Amino acid sequence: MIDYDYLKPKTLDEVFSFLHRYGEKAVLVAGGTDVMVNIRNRKIAPEALISLRGLEDLAYIKKDDDAYHIGGLTTHRMLETSPLAREELSALHDGASQVGSVQIRNVATVGGNICNAAPSADTAAPLLALDATAVLKGPKGTRKVPLKDFFTGPSRTVRAPDEILVEFEIPVVEGGFGSAYHKHARRKAMDLPILGVAVFLKMDGDTIKTARIALSVAAPTPLRALEAEAFLRGKSFSDEVLKEAGRIAARETSPRDSLRGKAWYRREVFETFVPRMAARALERSKKR
Ligand SMILES: Cc1cc2nc3c(=O)[nH]c(=O)nc-3n(C[C@H](O)[C@H](O)[C@H](O)COP(=O)(O)OP(=O)(O)OC[C@H]3O[C@@H](n4cnc5c(N)ncnc54)[C@H](O)[C@@H]3O)c2cc1C
Numbered sequence: 001m002i003d004y005d006y007l008k009p010k011t012l013d014e015v016f017s018f019l020h021r022y023g024e025k026a027v028l029v030a031g032g033t034d035v036m037v038n039i040r041n042r043k044i045a046p047e048a049l050i051s052l053r054g055l056e057d058l059a060y061i062k063k064d065d066d067a068y069h070i071g072g073l074t075t076h077r078m079l080e081t082s083p084l085a086r087e088e089l090s091a092l093h094d095g096a097s098q099v100g101s102v103q104i105r106n107v108a109t110v111g112g113n114i115c116n117a118a119p120s121a122d123t124a125a126p127l128l129a130l131d132a133t134a135v136l137k138g139p140k141g142t143r144k145v146p147l148k149d150f151f152t153g154p155s156r157t158v159r160a161p162d163e164i165l166v167e168f169e170i171p172v173v174e175g176g177f178g179s180a181y182h183k184h185a186r187r188k189a190m191d192l193p194i195l196g197v198a199v200f201l202k203m204d205g206d207t208i209k210t211a212r213i214a215l216s217v218a219a220p221t222p223l224r225a226l227e228a229e230a231f232l233r234g235k236s237f238s239d240e241v242l243k244e245a246g247r248i249a250a251r252e253t254s255p256r257d258s259l260r261g262k263a264w265y266r267r268e269v270f271e272t273f274v275p276r277m278a279a280r281a282l283e284r285s286k287k288r
Pocket residue numbers: 027028029030031032033034035036037052072073098099100101104107108109110111112113114115116120121122123163164165166190191192193
């Protein structure tokens with residue numbers, strides 16, 4: 001029988017005090033959709049589960065003058081049904097809306113998706129393309145880590161064991177921007193992606209002012225295709241330019257062969273879908 005203490009703190013301070021008491025024998029649990037699978041598969045055997053579900057005030061999607069603020073306990077379903085996310089954080093909306101099933105999305109959180117650090121996490125590439133920063137809170141205080149520096153390997157991040165991911169901050173961009181995410185999977189529902197492609201564009205007329213391209217299952221951690229981004233910067237939008245960006249982005253990846261897809265196949269899909277997501281981001285930028 002699998003046995004553990006189930007702790008239900010109501011405040012962050014209570015979370016920190018439980019973490020202090022149990023140390024590495026405790027595991028934080030938000031929606032539990034990764035944690036419970038890992039316990040069942042005996043990948044982890046915690047003595048205590050510290051539930052974050054009592055921290056209801058960490059579930060929100062807000063915007064102020066400088067940034068969008070997404071609480072770490074925000075569920076994928078909250079993002080899926082948020083008009084603000086759909087209109088202004090479209091890539092994240094695309095990603096969150098495709099996680100698992102509606103039952104999973106109702107409980108699974110964006111903080112859990114990122115802290116679990118699976119290379120296939122459906123919100124990782126969108127958040128990277130949107131230039132998100134993770135806000136971590138621990139007993140010693142708060143620190144902000146740009147998401148591009150957050151992942152250190154499969155299932156590994158810079159988060160210290162006594163830190164909670166409380167928020168994502170995404171900079172506000174004025175006018176002429178759009179973003180899109182493609183989840184490439186074999187089935188439409190309940191399948192982890194073979195890979196993911198997210199593109200953010202800020203346009204100045206027909207000229208690309210800023211491009212951010214983020215790819216998942218492209219390397220051990222989600223990846224920004226920086227050379228392809230630099231190639232696009234300042235270029236006028238055309239099919240040829242996009243195709244070349246796709247070729248450059250694909251060369252920046254180092255995918256591996258796995259049951260879900262061979263490395264050569266992944267590279268070809270990256271090459272195809274970077275231009276397509278850029279075109280979709282452009283379409284969306286025209287509405288803003
Ligand atoms: C049937 C099924 C289908 C799925 N389909 C998909 C899919 O299509 N795409 C996809 O990306 N994922 C999928 N998943 C995986 C999972 O649902 C997601 O990764 C989900 O977002 C995890 O969120 P959670 O709140 O359930 O995390 P939990 O399982 O509660 O936690 C995951 C990890 O993050 C840590 N953690 C959680 N919240 C915090 C926090 N705020 N601060 C610090 N650490 C934290 C936990 O300690 C744990 O290590 C699927 C899972 C299942 C069971």
